[in-house]
Amino acid sequence: MNQTSPSSQPTPDSSRKMLQALKQMRGKLEALTQAQTEPIAIIGLGCRFPGGAKDSATYWHLLEQGIDAISEVPGDRWNLEEYYDPEGGKPGKTYTKEGGFIENVDRFDPHFFRISPRDAVGLDPQQRILLEVTWESLENAGVTLEHLRHSQTGVYMGICTDDYASLRIQYQEQGGTDESSGLGMGRSIGVGRISHFLGLQGPNIQLDTACSTSLVAIHLACQSLRSRESNLALAGxxxxxxxxxxxxxxxQLNMLSRDGR
Incomplete structure (x- = not known):
């Protein structure tokens, strides 16, 4: 025969507390599950694309009209005839003469972003564009600098090429790199510059996953929002x-289409 002592039997008060604890645990679990699938709103957009698409409106027009944004290598990038050979497979040569190119990449207002003209020269144009387009996306969203400063806003940006660095090394008058150009070409520093300029306190991540870089940046930003690590995220x-x-x-690896498309 089993015997149960009075002290081991649940009392109405203990049962009530246990039920309350179970309800709290269930509520937390439901909130966690809901957070993993909660919709995320895109509240602002800024962009630069080939074909003269300098904002979302012109980009949409380009897509709507089916405009071909591929063009021949601009003369201000490199001497096409010096490097082009249609046969392909030759060292130091390209077998394509077309691609997608953004206009006016040399135009930048350093004072707006509190950057000295000297430092701006050593700043990779990719970093300049990120600063400009980030600001434009915030304007598009109607988000003010005062609202962002000291906020838990995350920055997730992809940069996977260093063309400007190779040009600086190739053409710099005395060789090597000075302090300003070294900082201006660091990928992680370029993304960190966004958080510094805006006064953000959320995560700041620069990544390179080749062709999927921007998509992975958006994926990580969504994860950060859903985990409540960030309240707002900038991704691109x-x-x-x-x-x-x-x-x-x-x-050399035969990765590109001959017509640049």
């Missing part, structure tokens, strides 16, 4: 073709 990527070096390398 940039890629400028400034030097023939990367194009030559890809042509």
């Amino acid at each position: 990527g940039v890629n400028l073709i400034l030097s023939p070096t990367s194009t030559i390398g890809r042509c």
Whole structure:
């Protein structure tokens, strides 16, 4: 025969507390599950694309009209005839003469972003564009600098090429790099500059996963929002073709289409 002492039997009060604890645990579990699938709103957008698409409106027009944004390598990038050979497979040569190129990448207002003209020269144009487009996306969203400062806003940006760095090394008058150009070409520093300029306190991550870089940046931003690590997130990527070096390398591997598309 089993015997149960009075002290081991549940009392109405203990049962009530246990039920309350179970309800709290269930509520937390439901909240966690809901957070993993909670919709995320895109509240602002800024962009630069080939074909003269300098904002979301012109980009949408380009898509709507089916405009071909691919063009021949601009003369201010490199001497096409010096590096082009249609046969392909030749060292130091490209077998394509077309691609997607953004206009006016040399135009930048350093004072607006509190950058000295000297430092701006050493700043990779990819970093300049990230600063500009980030600001434009915030304007598009109607988010003010005062609202962002000291906020838990995360920054997730993809940069996967270093054409400007190779140009600086190639053409710098005395060789090497000075302090300003070294900082201006660091990928992680370029993304960190966004958080510094805006006064953000959320995560700041620069990543490179090749062709998927921008998509992965958005994926990580969504994870950060759903885990409540960030209250707001800035996500995107940039890629400028400034030097023939990367194009030559890809042509050696037969990675590119001959018509640039």
